[in-house]
Amino acid sequence: MDDYEIVLRGLEMMLRSYGNTLEVVELDLNRNVDKPVDITLYDTFAATPGDREDVHELATNPLAGKVVVYSWDLEETRVKAALANGASGYLSKGLPAARLVRALHDIHRGEGQVFHAPGGQAKTSLGDWPGREEGLTQREAEVLALITQGLSNAEIAERTQLSVNTVKTFIRSCYRRIDVTNRSNAILWGLEHGFFPDHKRVRPRQ
Structure with a gap:
């Protein structure tokens, strides 16, 4: 899921x-x-x-x-x-x-x-994710996906259990990889490159 x-x-x-x-x-x-x-x-x-x-x-x-x-x-x-x-x-x-x-x-x-993964905490999986072909890591792609969904840095930090400073670091690295300089352009790039969810969950019937 x-x-x-x-x-x-x-x-x-x-x-x-x-x-x-x-x-x-x-x-x-x-x-x-x-x-x-x-x-x-x-x-x-x-x-x-x-x-x-x-x-x-x-x-x-x-x-x-x-x-x-x-x-x-x-x-x-x-x-x-x-x-x-x-x-x-x-x-x-x-x-x-x-x-x-x-x-x-x-x-x-x-x-x-x-x-656990062999040898400790691996940072990437063998699956796929949006932006992989652009060189984005899974964590960078996740942060960019959350930006594209409209979450603030504080909300992203809470969701991912990262510090706000770490979130900012990932955002800067995302910007470099996709060649944008601000959040608005990053959101537009994300919308154009599959970073908005294909599905939205529904609540189960009571």
Whole structure:
């Protein structure tokens, strides 16, 4: 589950060789979940983190199966908060495909919850994201996506659990990579290059 089609397709391509052990289906974010799945993989790219309402609502929906947060932010308190919020697992986006598949099976069997990338915290995943072809890292792309959605620096910092100064650093590096000098032009660039969500989540029926 992610609001960006390119992210979903990147994950699908990453897992394309594992069709004998899993089936990847996209949950339509413009509708309520209406068919049961075993696991809902919640990608945090430009989305609320695992300790917020979206994950809690999914976790209380029996059709969504086990909700697993997929993120590069594996800070201990954030992971614990997501699990307390109803998530059944928490996966690093640095996991290579084979280990990601094994982790999903382990979580489904109840044999683990948190799976880190080999060698610690990897900063990028093997999937795809808006702006990759322009040289933007996942974190830079996420910050630019949040700018394009109209969030302030303080709101981006709160969403990503980064300091405001770190957010400003990412913004400056984004500007250099896409050759703009101000926020308005960055937003226009983002709108022209797929940084506004393809989908918007709807709330499940009560």
